[in-house]
Amino acid sequence: MNDINSIRHSLSHIMAYAVMKLYPDVKFAIGPSIDTGFYYDFDLGHSLTTEDLKVIEDKMHEILKEDFDFEQSYMNKIEAMQFFKNQPYKLELIAGIDDDKVSIYKSGEFIDLCAGPHVENSKMLRSCAFKLTSVAGAYWKGDATKPMLQRIYAAAFKDKAELKQYLFQVEEAKKRDHRKLGPELDLFFIHDTAPGMPYWLPKGLKLFNTLLEFWREEHEKRGYHEISCPQLNSRELWEISGHWAHYKDDMFCVEGNENKPFALKPMNCPNAVLVYKHKIRSYRDLPLRLSDCDKLHRHEASGTLHGLLRVQSFTQDDSHNFIRQDQISDEVNAILDIADLFYHIFGLTYKAVLSTRPDDYMGEIALWDKAEASLKEIMINRFGKENFILNEGDGAFYGPKIDIIMKDALNREWQMGTIQLDFQLPLNFNLSFANEKGELETPVIVHRVIYGSFERFIGLLIEHFAGAFPFWICPVQVGIVPVSENNFEYAKKVEQLLKDAKINTEIKLGDYGMGKKVNEFRVAKVPYVVIVGDKESEENTVSIKIRGGKQVNDIKLDNFIKELVKLKQSKALELKEDF
RNA sequence: GCUGAUGUAGCACAGUCGGUAGUGCAAUUGAUUCGUAAUCAAUAGGUCGUGGGUUCAAGUCCCACCAUCAGCUCCA
Numbered sequence: 001m002n003d004i005n006s007i008r009h010s011l012s013h014i015m016a017y018a019v020m021k022l023y024p025d026v027k028f029a030i031g032p033s034i035d036t037g038f039y040y041d042f043d044l045g046h047s048l049t050t051e052d053l054k055v056i057e058d059k060m061h062e063i064l065k066e067d068f069d070f071e072q073s074y075m076n077k078i079e080a081m082q083f084f085k086n087q088p089y090k091l092e093l094i095a096g097i098d099d100d101k102v103s104i105y106k107s108g109e110f111i112d113l114c115a116g117p118h119v120e121n122s123k124m125l126r127s128c129a130f131k132l133t134s135v136a137g138a139y140w141k142g143d144a145t146k147p148m149l150q151r152i153y154a155a156a157f158k159d160k161a162e163l164k165q166y167l168f169q170v171e172e173a174k175k176r177d178h179r180k181l182g183p184e185l186d187l188f189f190i191h192d193t194a195p196g197m198p199y200w201l202p203k204g205l206k207l208f209n210t211l212l213e214f215w216r217e218e219h220e221k222r223g224y225h226e227i228s229c230p231q232l233n234s235r236e237l238w239e240i241s242g243h244w245a246h247y248k249d250d251m252f253c254v255e256g257n258e259n260k261p262f263a264l265k266p267m268n269c270p271n272a273v274l275v276y277k278h279k280i281r282s283y284r285d286l287p288l289r290l291s292d293c294d295k296l297h298r299h300e301a302s303g304t305l306h307g308l309l310r311v312q313s314f315t316q317d318d319s320h321n322f323i324r325q326d327q328i329s330d331e332v333n334a335i336l337d338i339a340d341l342f343y344h345i346f347g348l349t350y351k352a353v354l355s356t357r358p359d360d361y362m363g364e365i366a367l368w369d370k371a372e373a374s375l376k377e378i379m380i381n382r383f384g385k386e387n388f389i390l391n392e393g394d395g396a397f398y399g400p401k402i403d404i405i406m407k408d409a410l411n412r413e414w415q416m417g418t419i420q421l422d423f424q425l426p427l428n429f430n431l432s433f434a435n436e437k438g439e440l441e442t443p444v445i446v447h448r449v450i451y452g453s454f455e456r457f458i459g460l461l462i463e464h465f466a467g468a469f470p471f472w473i474c475p476v477q478v479g480i481v482p483v484s485e486n487n488f489e490y491a492k493k494v495e496q497l498l499k500d501a502k503i504n505t506e507i508k509l510g511d512y513g514m515g516k517k518v519n520e521f522r523v524a525k526v527p528y529v530v531i532v533g534d535k536e537s538e539e540n541t542v543s544i545k546i547r548g549g550k551q552v553n554d555i556k557l558d559n560f561i562k563e564l565v566k567l568k569q570s571k572a573l574e575l576k577e578d579f
Numbered sequence: 580g581c582u583g584a585u586g587u588a589g590c591a592c593a594g595u596c597g598g599u600a601g602u603g604c605a606a607u608u609g610a611u612u613c614g615u616a617a618u619c620a621a622u623a624g625g626u627c628g629u630g631g632g633u634u635c636a637a638g639u640c641c642c643a644c645c646a647u648c649a650g651c652u653c654c655a
Contacts, residue, residue: 148652303582485613
């Protein structure tokens with residue numbers, strides 16, 4: 001009965017009790033349990049600081065010394081409204097309850113509108129461990145137009161050991177944070193003068209380009225045609241596409257010469273549409289898949305930026321597929337196949353979400369219904385009925401969509417790939433193609449990305465692998481350490497041969513000890529450190545230290561290179577350890 | 580954008596009651612020519628995020644702005 005959720009939920013009531021004692025005028029909102037503890041939202045009429053948390057936490061411990069039951073009782077709505085007459089948020093909640101019977105919990109002097117469950121008695125919470133971790137603003141009912149409340153978050157577990165373990169895990173996860181690892185590994189940095197616009201360093205760009213190259217190969221095989229379009233477009237284009245009306249606050253605008261306003265493109269769609277319109281199209285041209293990896297700029301609210309995961313300048317691995325209505329199912333399936341391939345190669349797991357027609361939809365309802373039915377069928381066939389999330393009414397106004405969600409090191413969710421059907425843009429731009437009878441038909445546009453954006457995907461990869469990437473995407477695949485200056489010549493020969501074989505190689509010819517050089521490569525998480533001394537140069541071999549610590553000696557140089565080329569081609573997740 | 584917090588050398592950090600900034604690693608130079616997680620020594624490096632204010636005196640106190648961090652909202 002006293003599962004961890006009732007414990008956490010009960011502790012949230014204890015916290016509310018403590019806040020009530022410290023701030024008698026407080027208005028209570030809601031206080032649920034969450035994965036790692038609980039929170040409670042309060043309206044105090046003023047904000048809380050970190051110091052206040054300590055006071056509240058002390059008060060909670062004081063309350064827990066008391067001995068009281070968590071008593072459930074019921075009221076009808078009228079009684080409840082009367083009882084909570086000074087609690088506007090509770091009144092709103094009561095008004096929203098369908099049943100006339102309302103559940104109330106009393107714990108000590110604190111009485112709350114609550115469906116439970118709770119532990120039976122405050123004694124049962126004494127052995128538990130909790131820590132108030134942060135204060136944050138949170139909008140009432142998650143609505144930015146409603147008042148901002150003060151939310152207190154707490155971590156809570158069955159005992160001290162579990163809490164300590166959790167706090168330790170959080171610290172460990174922070175070490176995987178791409179914002180720390182990325183600059184440390186010389187992949188990228190972000191300067192204060194260009195918030196949310198990453199600088200790609202040589203190693204980071206190498207990784208970026210490896211992903212891009214893989215992407216190009218796989219998409220060319222599947223009938224995609226890459227294009228590139230203007231970064232700056234006249235405002236007129238955005239007015240036709242409808243973006244100006246909906247999106248102008250998020251666009252970086254440029255005052256053009258001769259009073260012609262321009263804006264940096266926040267998405268590629270209108271340009272792709274112009275490429276489509278560049279020629280008269282026939283049904284024989286469809287599906288026409290126009291992909292592009294141009295840079296996009298979106299002005300984001302200042303508090304939302306997050307390393308590479310939420311930036312203002314980024315590169316979607318975009319494509320706009322122009323198809324006939326009866327090609328929707330096949331096309332979406334083919335795109336999901338690509339997504340499977342790409343995520344599988346990196347060992348990434350994901351969650352798929354189908355979002356359907358919102359209230360403010362545009363277009364023909366029959367087309368929506370048909371498209372949604374086929375998307376649903378695809379999802380059920382691929383993931384099983386229970387293994388995808390259906391967000392009714394959460395689609396874009398122009399069409400239903402499938403999103404791919406992944407988690408970062410700290411379990412925060414990020415949208416990666418997305419497949420969006422669009423019935424509206426073809427109408428805004430008056431797109432057409434000639435069918436078999438020579439009549440004009442309107443195509444459907446599928447907007448789709450697989451990585452999502454290279455920036456976000458790389459951010460996630462850094463965290464997923466903690467910087468120790470699979471061999472084929474490592475910016476430095478082999479590090480070379482000569483034992484002494486006498487071995488520089490042979491070391492350079494090894495370097496040249498590896499480079500000829502297109503293996504990313506770095507050599508350390510500095511005037512300092514080899515131990516330090518080996519360590520530098522270890523810190524940089526280089527998969528193979530090649531050590532060459534007199535013995536190796538005489539025998540034309542290498543000794544290697546493999547990432548993780550294993551050592552292998554006396555490997556024939558030509559064999560080593562051959563094996564690395566094979567490893568690179570295989571795109572294996574694991575390093576080869578036997579040579 | 581909103582709520583709270585943070586900002587000292589490339590990085591990690593110290594700096595007490597307001598008295599004019601330090602340590603380690605990295606860098607540079609010299610010595611060392613070395614067999615696997617960091618050779619020794621010396622040197623250099625900072626308008627303490629930016630701009631105002633209080634004060635005889637500000638890294639330290641106050642205000643504004645910028646950036647970052649934890650959330651909320653939004654989003655690839």
